[in-house]
Amino acid sequence: MPRVDIPGSKSITARALFLAAAADGVTTLLRPLRSDDTEGFAEGLTRLGYRLGRTPGAWQVDGRPQGPAAAQAEVHCRDGATTARFLPTLAAAGRGTYRFDASAQMRRRPLLPLTRALRDLGVDLRHEEVEGHHPLTVTAAGVEGGEVVLDAGQSSQYLTALLLLGPLTRKGLRIRVTDLVSAPYVEITLAMMRAFGVEVAREGDVFVVPPGGYRATTYAIEPDASTASYFFAAAAVTGGEVTVPGLGTGALQGDLGFVEVLRRMGAEVATGPDGTRVRGTGELRGVTVNMRDISDTMPTLAAIAPFASGPVRIEDVANTRIKECDRLEACAHNLRRLGVDVATGPDWIEIRPGADGPKGARITSYGDHRIVMSFAVTGLRVPGISFDDPGCVRKTFPGFHEAFADLRRDIVR
Structure with a gap:
């Protein structure tokens, strides 16, 4: 029975780096993810003047509740959405002038709901080229706090950024949310803020964040559930x-909820206090599933859908169109290349398995790590699958192909 050690969560590592930088004292992060995204976040903190120490398996961050030590800085956020959204928000709590830019891919992704909310809170923030996109400059003088309205219908990261900022403001924040996608990611944020000494109250659609700052701690990063989905799916499609x-x-x-989708499709799932086990049964049923709250695992399900006994329909995933690429169309394009019948709408995709099954093809990655890792699962059953940019997995899991090759040897018979 293969046991797969998954690297630390990208989402948790990014939040932990923000919290550690904002906390009073030195925080130790255990088992942080080392990938292009998290290295970019750590590099950004260093450019802002925060002190980071790195040893194997642990990072130490010397927190500054008063904000960045640097009075001026230029930060390149690479492809990282958490870096591009969280670090300007952190910088706003300090005093200085900070310029943020990002890769061409990240420049295309929207920021406007967050930057509009920051402006409503009095932050002097200027988009240099296209309104609502990088590059941007923050001229920071601290944040007073108060009430703000936020549309988080495109990304829960907008709400997370404001929640994390709240304790650094002078009065705290009351954030009224008009729409929210990927709600489980907000629950991650609230739990982690609690671990750093801050309790957020929720009153319906309003989040009440007290002032007072964070306290340093030692924090262990759990394995990445989105990354684990590829290995769980591998078991389901191979009978392993x-x-x-x-x-x-x-x-x-919340992305651990993907195993419940596999259970509905026929896999055996056992979740205990120490881990989760998935076993394929040789049956993979069609399913209709709303994936609004676990949309990062939508490509995983799309990639194994051709092996189901009936259609697989994935609904309420409009936000996947503004990720590293338009993931909904990327999945549809690649499935069609494999000879699979696919239909799409504004926020849904339906995959209709055929009698002949998918055939080998070169997968277009669109530079998106999740497209490559998802269709690697398809390749366990379909010979001849290759990728135009296999190396883009370094964004979250640099050793993915080696780990997946080990799994293939263990479970594919």
């Missing part, structure tokens, strides 16, 4: 069995 330790009943990440 995979256990992921460290992702059990107490896990923070």
Whole structure:
């Protein structure tokens, strides 16, 4: 029975880096993810003047509740959405002038709901080229706080950024949310803020964040549930069995809910306090599933849908169109290249398996790590699958192809 050690969560590592930088004292992060995204976040903190120490398996961050030590800085956010959204928000709590830019891919992704909310809170923020996109400059003088309205219908990261900022403001924040996607990611944020000494109250659609700052701590990063989905899916499509330790009943990440989709399709799933096990049964049923709250695993399900006994329809995933690429269309394009019948709408995709099954093809990655990792699962059953940019997995899992090759040897018979 293969046991797969999944690297630390990208989402949790990014939040932990923000919290550690904002906390009073030195925080130790255990088992942080080391990938292009998290290295970019750490590099951004260093450019802002925060002190980071890195040893194998642990990072130490010397927090500054008063904000960045640097009075001026230029930060390149690479492809990282958390870096591009969280660091300007953190910088706003300090005093200085900070310019943020990003890759061409990240420049295309929207920021406007967050930057509009920051402006409503009095932050002097200027988009240099296209309104609502990088590059941008923050002229920071601290944040007073108060009430603000936020549309988080495109990304829950907008709400997370404001929640994380709240304790650094002078009065705290009352954030009224008019729409919210990927709600489990907000629950991660609230749980982690609690671990750093801040309790957020919720009154319906209003989040009340008190002032007062964070306290430093030692914080362990759990394995990445989105990354684990590829290994769980591998077990389901091959009739094999995979256990992921460290992702059990107490896990923070909502994307672990992907295993419940596999259960509905016919896989056996067991989740205990120490980990989760998935075993394929040789049956993979069609399913209709709303993936609004676990949309990062939508490509995983799309990639295994051709092996189901009936159509697989994935609904309420409009936000996947503004990720690293338009993931809904990327999945549809690649499935069609494999000879699979696919239909799409504004926020849904339906995959209709055929009698002949998918055939090998070169997968267009669009530079998106999740497209490559998802269709690697398809390749367990379909010979001849290759990728135009296999290296883009370094964004979250630099060793993915090696780990997946080990899994293939263990479970594919």
